[in-house]
Amino acid sequence: MGLAEDCIQRAQCIGCKKIFKSGDKTHGTSTLRRYMKSCQLLKIHFHDIGQMIFDVDGKIRSKKLDIELAREVFASAIVEHDCPFAFAEYSGFRKYHKLLNPDASVLSRNTMVSDINKLYVKEKYKLRQVMTSIPNRICLTSDLCTSCTTEGYLCLIGHFVDEKWKLKSKILAFEKMPPPHTGFELTQKIYEILKDWGIEKKVFSLTLDNASNNDSMQDKLKDQLTMHDSLLCEGEFFHIRCSTHILNLIVQEGLKVANQSMHKIRESVKYVKSTESRMQNFKSVWLKLLALIPQLAYVWKIERLLKAGLSDEDTLMSGMCKKMLEKFDKYWSEYSVVLAFGDILDPRFKLKVLEKLYAKIETDPTKCKEKIELLKTKLHKLYDQYASVIGSSSSQLRSSNVTHSKVESQKVVTTLGKKMDILDVTDEVVTPVEISELDRYPILSRMARDLLAIPITIVASESAFSIGARVLTKYRSSLLPEKMQTLICTRNWLHGFEPDCDDVDKVEQVNEGDEGDGADEGDEVDE
Template sequence: MTVRIQFKKYHKARNLLAIKIKQKKFNRQQKKRRLSSRVWSHFSMLPRNSDGKLECKCNKCGAKYVADSKSGTGNLHRHIKKCVRMTTKEIGQYIIATDEGSCLTTRTIFNQDKFRELVVHSILRHDLSFSFVEYEGMWNIFKYLEPRVCHFSRNTVKFDIKKIYGVEFGRLHTELLACPGRICLTSDAWTSIATDGYLSLTAHYVNKNWVLQKRILNFSYIPPPHTGVALAEKIYSLACDWGIEKKLFSITLDNASANDVCVEILKTQLRLKNALIFDGILFYVRCCAHILNLIVQDGLKEIDIVVDKIRESMKYVKGSQGRKEKFKNCVFQTSLDSKRALMQDVPTRWNSTYRMLSSALFYHLAFCHLQLSDSNFQSCPTAKEWDRVKKKCRFLEVFHNATVDFSGSRYPTSNLYFPHVFVIQLKLHEESSSQDLYMKKITDQMFVKFNKYWCEFNILFVIAVKFDPLYKF
């Protein structure tokens, strides 16, 4: 009996010891393990959900994943590689990724007003039509990049552009009024293909930082008739709209007869406000580039036949791809540099005619070779005509250089007047006294036009040369 009792006590004690050992093992297993994988630096553990599952979430985008040890960390590694916000390397980087057709970007905040502003500025900057915002293809791109973008019509663009014009008008108006010096204007009339008349008005001035500025103030419709009275009223009203009628120094116009009447009326109106310097002696400046054009056009009349032949030669060579290849072969056989382009002219601009003659003269051997190899080419000048073109190009180069310098808009040009006009006058004297009757006839006609406009000059050009440091040496 005693032995049996002792055995039961021993068996009970052993069972209790086994239970304690199991409890210790269970507690050891339940103890929180240290997370050693590198993925846990990008994820945070969440409390167990209602189903008892353990979850974690991404610290960058907030995506949730199962975090049980049975699931492993492979899905977490894959998320790190494709997480849009986590893969951004530097500030300002814009990464686009697709996930089931949606567009995910690092830009979490989308501003519809800012988007509209950027589109309107693009239309202004690249001279696009207002209907650009109604192109279905463009909106497909916008929707792909940002699903939250909203459509807007051309009327909205028109409204925004008017609003921008109002802001820019006010800014430029303030800048013109704050200009420390006087303002010079240039103006010209223009007729469109639809025979509508327009007038442009441009301001040139030096700002407070001594930087030359050029601003197109107006490009306005002007109804007929385009008389001197109508032009004067239009220019004066535009100047008053900008509030600069008392800050004007000079106005540059071409040599149309209506402009003489226009200037006299403007002077009368400005005298009433005591706004002229030296009673308007310096106010009117004739466009030097336009005068050069008139002078040279008279000289080009003498070689109209040659110019027509060269113009037709250019059109013939550029008429088809086969002719171009045939001309290239002629250039290769005459050992000329084929990199120089053949230029066609615009008959109303003499300097483009000069460039056409110059390029044709460079390839004159190739044209002669083409005439021998192509019986259809009948417009090649003769040897005597080529000599005339050579003399003419050498003579017109002086005028071309002056026109290029006078046409500059990013630098003052009044100080360039006397140096160029003086060289032109010397060239005309030289050719008029030469033994070449052909060149003498041309220069005599050009001298008549030269003296018509430049026998008297604006004293402003003398002052400009005096102030130019380059001529003080």
């Protein structure tokens, strides 16, 4: 306790709070040691004086573990490693637990479920506070899957940039979705989830695959959110189509033309894998051919390759390219404007790069110019919307920011459109911007947070389904849907989408989109 007025050290019993003199030749530690053995409150508090130790500061403390903290850590480990709730009742674990602390109470399955539920509620509250406090909006991805028990599950994931400009992807719901899976039912379910998280007025975009029920759902959800004035620009940039799903449809369309060729390829693979020597010879040739395979990194490059393939001398290749180009035009005849905004805000690309890309695809200079002007017009429109929203919600923002937003947006496009040679894009060195400097551009920084958080695929949902397939297996098929959501969401909030390498081969999940039972659940419905 330090020195008293008489310049003598004082010590206080942490059991009964009685104060003693200590620390000099007259008042040593013998009195304290004798009192420790007789103080009843000290014994009640620590159960056993032998369990008290001196720490590095010379203070007496208990060496007993914090039971609540230990149970929370154990619950987190159960969630992380997909262990059953009954793991706490395994005889081997109980022997180990008893060895560490003979006085600790034995955990049961029900206790484990309760601890995991507490952890779920705690982490959900923390995530909800983060999402409701950030100034920017939330981008969503959603998909359906069928579990090994043939039950349908809806997965909804939120993507956002936090205060430190780190991209976060968090599972908001992994709920059982009973049939029918119509657009109306999906709309009601997703809107309920958004209201539960308190972000129904903070949604920016929703990324979906091309199932017809998803098209119906996004229309209804957009109307509902627009009715409550929750979307920017009346939801013009709300719906984003999954790029990987479209690319898969394009490839599948081309493979239909090459069925016989694919059969020959499969037979060739069987022949090569039949002996080790054939496999070695094949690998030596294959490594030389890898450099010739084009990397389809951009949508515009895919279109260029398909158009070039139309004039191929091989009728099989030209036929494949024709079918694939038809599917390409169905979904990508007009490039996504909102994704182009992301490229403009990327300091490696900016507006000049997009102008060159459009010029390579569009042979008519007039049409190319019209597309660029349309892009600028919509960028102005979105910027003005952000300016009005921020101006009305922030007292620190001067009214001139709203009044002259059109002038500012023109400066933004001009600045973003600085000259940059497309050939030097990958070599461009971008100087990092301090987060404090972004406060100088509140409208642009808020806009960039939302646009750069848009996911172009639903891969995150597929990752969630992979986790779900490890949690709900044929050996654990009686797990309730509520517990399923608790385990999957808590694992994601604590550990992200980190895969368990030992369980990768165990994943057995089937997308409803891949084997839809009706027109409202199919991958694609041609009109």
